[in-house]
């Protein structure tokens with residue numbers, strides 16, 4: 001299992017909101033230390049898929065899942081799997097920056113503190129290294145006790161990234177993390193994501209095809225709840241195998 | 255024809271808004287009128303002695319210090335009891351209780367509690383806290399009775415404040431592996447605190463101003479001593495005013511009466527102000 005290059009394996013996944021099927025027969029392997037981009041028109045199920053990987057959809061009533069999702073070999077929907085445990089191992093950055101209305105320090109320390117790290121020294125170290133990894137340290141190191149809400153949108157999103165990284169997750173999920181940001185903040189986040197690849201497995205939803213092309217190794221195209229095509233990003237953008245993929249990336253719909 | 259219609263509609267709009275504005279102004283004027291009236295009638299009797307001395311010569315001289323202290327204790331006591339209980343109820347109702355029979359029964363009770371006349375609380379306090387539990391006419395009995403009265407306000411204010419917390423905060427917390435309880439306790443409650451405090455300010459004023467509930471449970475017209483324990487009765491401003499207005503006919507009582515009213519209003523506004531300052535501090539720092 002240690003030699004298995006896949007961080008995530010999705011096997012014959014079907015997912016329903018009540019009667020409505022949102023994902024149909026998805027099979028996908030996601031390699032460790034790669035950036036995988038999920039693209040497709042809005043409403044095709046990208047967020048739904050992403051939120052299945054850290055069991056965020058558990059919070060919605062009346063949902064049903066068939067199939068399996070393996071995280072480094074472990075079935076995350078097995079009866080003995082704890083959702084809180086899975087979420088600790090799979091970090092998430094949301095579409096809109098959502099820092100807690102707490103200080104910058106407490107935002108980053110929130111996760112580690114929840115999971116029992118209490119000593120000041122250890123927390124200081126985690127906060128600093130996480131903020132460095134999110135390229136925010138230099139900007140905020142003198143203001144760690146200021147409210148996170150005083151930061152700009154782009155800084156807030158990097159803070160949310162630092163907050164997720166503080167847990168040292170095995171996989172990092174990002175759901176259109178730059179859609180609420182200006183171009184400069186967006187390119188900062190993109191650079192960061194590419195740097196993270198060395199230590200993390202990143203799955204990123206984006207509606208921006210240039211972004212997918214710029215930063216990802218693999219690209220998966222979703223359409224109406226189905227995974228139409230997945231493969232190396234270069235190949236998807238230059239030689240798509242499916243008509244629907246080609247239509248989408250050439251902008252004929254979506 | 256069309257232009258005419260438009261014109262008509264415009265006049266109509268202007269008229270309606272004028273009416274609304276009038277209503278709003280009337281409300282403001284009522285408050286200003288009351289305060290002004292009290293200042294004119296009562297400001298003359300306000301002095302350092304009036305605030306810091308005990309009454310003398312059958313209330314015709316001296317100050318109202320014991321009543322101020324009594325009202326302060328009763329109000330603080332009521333808040334101390336009602337705030338945690340009300341908050342706990344609100345958290346239970348909005349975060350834990352599944353919609354169902356028990357939930358509706360609790361909600362219905364809370365709503366109806368808010369509608370019970372305060373004199374009935376007073377009688378209940380007398381029967382239950384004073385007599386049955388044997389707490390006597392005391393700060394404790396009065397505070398508990400007042401606490402019952404302000405609970406519904408605190409509960410609904412807290413529920414409202416909890417509801418305002420965006421889902422995105424909860425999601426962020428869950429996504430870090432927090433449990434429901436951890437999320438409520440560490441994220442939702444602190445974020446709702448300013449709103450909870452704001453809502454509770456109203457009940458604070460109510461607790462300070464009520465007469466009927468403390469009449470049988472806590473207040474006395476005159477005591478020689480300041481209270482030394484929770485089991486002592488106290489003088490209290492609203493009761494003092496009520497007594498001065500109904501019992502005494504002495505000329506000298508009139509300014510003292512208005513002076514007491516002014517102090518009561520000042521106390522309530524002061525406590526509200528303090529709450530607002532605390533809230534702003536919390537909002538600014540966000541450092542919990």
Ligand SMILES: Nc1ncnc2c1ncn2[C@@H]1O[C@H](COP(=O)(O)OP(=O)(O)O)[C@@H](O)[C@H]1O
Nearest residue numbers: 017020022041042043044045046047048049060
């Ligand atoms: N909580 C929900 N309840 C019911 N249906 C939902 C819910 N969330 C999403 N859906 C539906 O599932 C489909 C996929 O949505 P989503 O995963 O958000 O798409 P995307 O992120 O690709 O825009 C849509 O048709 C959407 O209406």
Ligand SMILES: [Mg+2]
Nearest residue numbers: 046047048175
């Ligand atoms: Mg989406």
